[in-house]
Amino acid sequence: MADAPASTDTRKQNIKMSENVRIRVLCVDDHPLLREGITAVVNSQPDMLLVGTAFNGHEAVEQFRKHKPDVTLMDLRLPDMSGIDAMIAIRSEFPQARILILTTFDGDVEIHRSLEAGARGYMLKSMPPKDMVESIRQVHAGKKRIPAEIATNLAEHYSDEALTQREIEVLREIAGGNRNRDIAGKLFISEETVKVHMKHIMDKLGASDRTQAVAIGVRRGIIQL
Amino acid sequence: MADAPASTDTRKQNIKMSENVRIRVLCVDDHPLLREGITAVVNSQPDMLLVGTAFNGHEAVEQFRKHKPDVTLMDLRLPDMSGIDAMIAIRSEFPQARILILTTFDGDVEIHRSLEAGARGYMLKSMPPKDMVESIRQVHAGKKRIPAEIATNLAEHYSDEALTQREIEVLREIAGGNRNRDIAGKLFISEETVKVHMKHIMDKLGASDRTQAVAIGVRRGIIQL
């Protein structure tokens, strides 16, 4: 619906612009300065138009309903929810929504989760604006877009087993400096069970001890500090 | 880019603009999108002018020499060196340089080190552009500018003892998942000495074990993962 060449909003302009309708972009990011930058870059492209911005997940959904953008740029860390959850919310209502993740983080787990949740691309904020607008065009054209740098990162962990939900919970508690016994109390399980989870976590992450497990977990985007 | 009353030298314009000379701003940041945003915001202010940008420390020094900006916006994480080192390099040559840190990180240690190294202010990229331009004006006027949110963060750790250089080294190795014995080997000291350092680290950071020490160290900006 949103990617049809002739929606109610654009019909009039189509007479002049014919096929050359601008790509309507929605930007979701809580950093005002970055929003400014994205606005400037997108609007400087003759074939693009920034139709709205949102600074959190709820506003993102509202803005999407209102504008039905062709492409949505989505940050992963938002004040009220994760960008992935915002994306899921939008896509449950508009399954054809084309969403491009734009974030500072390159943990393979976040990338993987994003793509699994239906993202059409994954860009880093540190990449050149040129790449960003090119990605927007690719995604708008229905293609998927994952830069080589990120694809490599993903490939390196391709064969890794993912942590289970419970293991992630345990890892989070570990990062908080809790002993196995404390974690057992918090999660209402025995200390021995915590040890089993710890073992699996370290095996899967290739860590030699709990401290390295936390470090790797943070680097790969499994947990946040 | 240059929407200013274009000229290489501002002196001539002073005849017309009298006291009302624009604040000449240099922006140092490796994120192109953010640079765009900063450029847009700064140049939208009638009393400011972005005279240059740099994406790393070396370029920052060059650009400073070239433009002698009134205020420099400096990111802390640059590709070639830390923003603090870039600031030190600039200030060793131009001690009167007015530098405003603009970063995503709010670890008290980084804030403290920045101010100690001569920064006139400390801003977060997540803050409203309004605050940023206001900070630029304040710093230009010779005042120091630390937002309440950040000052609070600093105050909370005011009485904390800082880690020594050696302790930071040890903490870094800990984060790498090294055992005390391994660290001893790497740093050419005895395992017992590593233990002593560990004890001091945990005492100073208020950590219950090495894992929490790493977590706190990362949060407070003492080490990076």
Add this chain to the structure above:
DNA sequence: GAACAAATACCACGATCTGGGTAGCGGATA
């Protein structure tokens, strides 16, 4: 129903860490 994964639980042993105390040495500072 069988096979499998995930979560739970227990035991035991050796490795590692944490906490306590003591002490020498060099550099900075008062």
Add this chain to the structure above:
DNA sequence: TATCCGCTACCCAGATCGTGGTATTTGTTC
């Protein structure tokens, strides 16, 4: 000079962790 701090080093004892093995329950999938 005297004092303090940081780094170094050692010893000991108890706590915690890491590893190995075995086993039950539940839910899913073939």
